[in-house]
Amino acid sequence: MADLMRTGLYDLHIRLGAKMVPFAGYEMPVQYPLGVLKEHLHARAAAGLFDVSHMGQVIVRAASGRAGDAAAALEALVPVDLLGLAEGRQRYAMFTNPAGGILDDLMVANRGDHLFVVVNAACKEADLAHLRAHLDLEVNEITDRALLALQGPAAEAALARLVPGVAAMRFMDVGIFVWAGAELWVSRSGYTGEDGFEISVPEGQALAFAEALLAMDEVAPIGLGARDSLRLEAGLCLYGHDIDTTTSPVEAGLAWAIQKARRTGGAREGGFPGAARILAELADGPVRRRVGLAPEGRAPMREGVEIFAAAEGGQPIGQITSGGFGPSVTAPVAMAYLPADLPEGAIVYGDLRGKRLPARIVAMPFHPTTYKR
Amino acid sequence: MKYTEDHEWLRVEGDVVVVGITEHAAEALGDVVFVELPEPGPVEKGAEIVVIESVKAASDILAPLEGEIVEVNAALADTPALVNEDPLGAAWFFKMKPADMSALESFMDEAAYKALIG
The missing domain is CATH 3.30.1360.120 (Probable tRNA modification gtpase trme; domain 1)
Structure with a gap:
């Protein structure tokens, strides 16, 4: 290799x-x-x-040596309330692009005199360049x-x-x-x-x-x-599969990561790339959304499987972005982007080797999370 | 026992050939979670007649010979993990009556198969 x-x-x-x-x-x-x-x-x-x-492990530091100043600057690139992130705490965030798509998802921690950021391996070079191009901050890859x-x-x-x-x-x-x-x-x-x-x-x-x-x-x-x-x-997104430059955080079901301060009417409303689309989707709802699918049979439906509204005829209404067998669920599980008006419980059909097999739209996570809150 | 380049084993029982996959194939596939079996009836050589899904990926088993599927191993549909536990025994996939039994001779014997997989 x-x-x-x-x-x-x-x-x-x-x-x-x-x-x-x-x-x-x-x-x-x-x-x-x-x-x-x-x-x-x-x-x-x-x-x-x-x-x-x-x-990628990255330290982002403001010249003042205050994490709050770095947080205020970094807010220009993410739709997340970083000024509200207390010292010793970490938050999930995403870099958005001007079209409201996602460049990468990341973790941001406030460590008092700087922010510690962890980004995806495949995106780290681009993320570092993005940070350096747009922010007047010290950006050091560890x-x-x-x-x-x-x-x-x-x-x-x-x-x-x-x-x-x-x-x-x-x-x-x-x-x-x-x-x-x-x-x-x-x-x-x-x-x-x-x-x-x-x-x-x-x-x-x-x-x-x-x-x-x-x-x-x-x-x-x-x-x-x-x-x-x-x-x-656990219903968690994999960058490059479940989220990418064409999916907005709202479509991806990540609106929970956009705190009130950055939303319409918030203290620091907008001010991040793609705010127009993202704030509109928060207000009106997205056209499509990431949903959980539980295939009714035992055959896994994997990434790329096309989804149809009916057992016969019609055009695809979406595609599976991640899917496989869930060892703890003991059944196949998948995620797909589907029209947002399809409710939980609805049956859709995945095209598997030329056969349309039913799958139910279900809530995620598929397996309960056990975070110690 | 005969072997195909697709890592199937073929065992003759009277006028019927029993087909499964080798330990090497089962190991490479990883944990098998789903097996789709064919309906009994005639098949062409090379037809994709079994789908095996593991935690990693989907793969096919091809009909090694022209003939007729006479029996499938329904236990695999309920317990796909048998493919990992006992690939050479309990996890046979189907039994077929070849159109021409002598066609079996074109397949590898154990020594040749072992050489193939190194």
Whole structure:
């Protein structure tokens, strides 16, 4: 796999028997010997350790050294209330484009004198350029830290054995802790629908830290395969699939991430790229929206499957953007963009190998989330 | 036992050929979550007659011979995981009566198949 980058934990993945695949320019573990299905179930039942070091870690700082000044500036690029983000807290956000589409989705944490931002691996170069082009802020990509996620009901007990302080954190808290002399940047968040943590570790100590977690009975390494089925069951968007430059945050069902201050009548109404479309969709509703689909049979409906309103005839009304088998749901699950007037409970038809098979529009998440709020 | 380049195994039982997929194929597919089986009846060689969906992707099994499907393994529809648990035994897919039994001889024996998969 020439030209692919490797994370600092590459040798560990190989030692653990991972099957490596190219992903967003990196050679990443798609699964370990346990297999996707059992890895998924392990993360739901105990704790799973994910190497997400390919993601972009970025520090955004204002010349004043106040996070609030960086937040005020960054609000020009996201429809999110960042001035309302308290120190020690993290928020979900998205970079929008002038057409109201999504350039990337990201996490923003207020760390007192700066913002810590985590972006998708495939978008990080573009995101860094976007930040530098539009904001008069210091934008530093952190390249000497691994990023790990520990997810599942046993994540708190496992991580607290190494770093007792994390047990007191609640969902979307961020904090700095020290383990064996290494400074850990910890957030209580993740991409599985489970309680858990994301931990930025200095590269030199990442292997020892990962091994300390993996030595615990409840912790198993989890690959990208199960990461995808876990986030799908949790109803979470995958950039480039469920959201992209053509989908607005409102269509994507992400209006909850647009706080009152940025909406019509709010203290800092609009003022982000694509505000005209996004504010209009908030007021009038979008034409199409991202919905959950529960195929009625056992056949998974995957990305690209066309959706029809009727069992015969007519043009497609939408397309599946993510889909597969949900190991915890024990049935196929999918997301699609469909006309917004179709209610929950409606039956639509997915074209699977020339046959139209029924699927029901359902609420997401498909599997209940267990965030510690 | 004979093997196809598509990682199917063929086992002769009287005038019937039992068809399944190899351990190598089952391993490569990953956890199987759905199997769609054909209706009994005539098939052309190369027809896509079985769909296997794993947690990773969908793939097909092709009819290895021209002939007639005489029986399908209904247990796979209810328990697709059998494909991973016992690919060479309980997870046979279908039984067919080939139009020409001698056509079997064109397939690989175990040594040739092992050489193929390295």
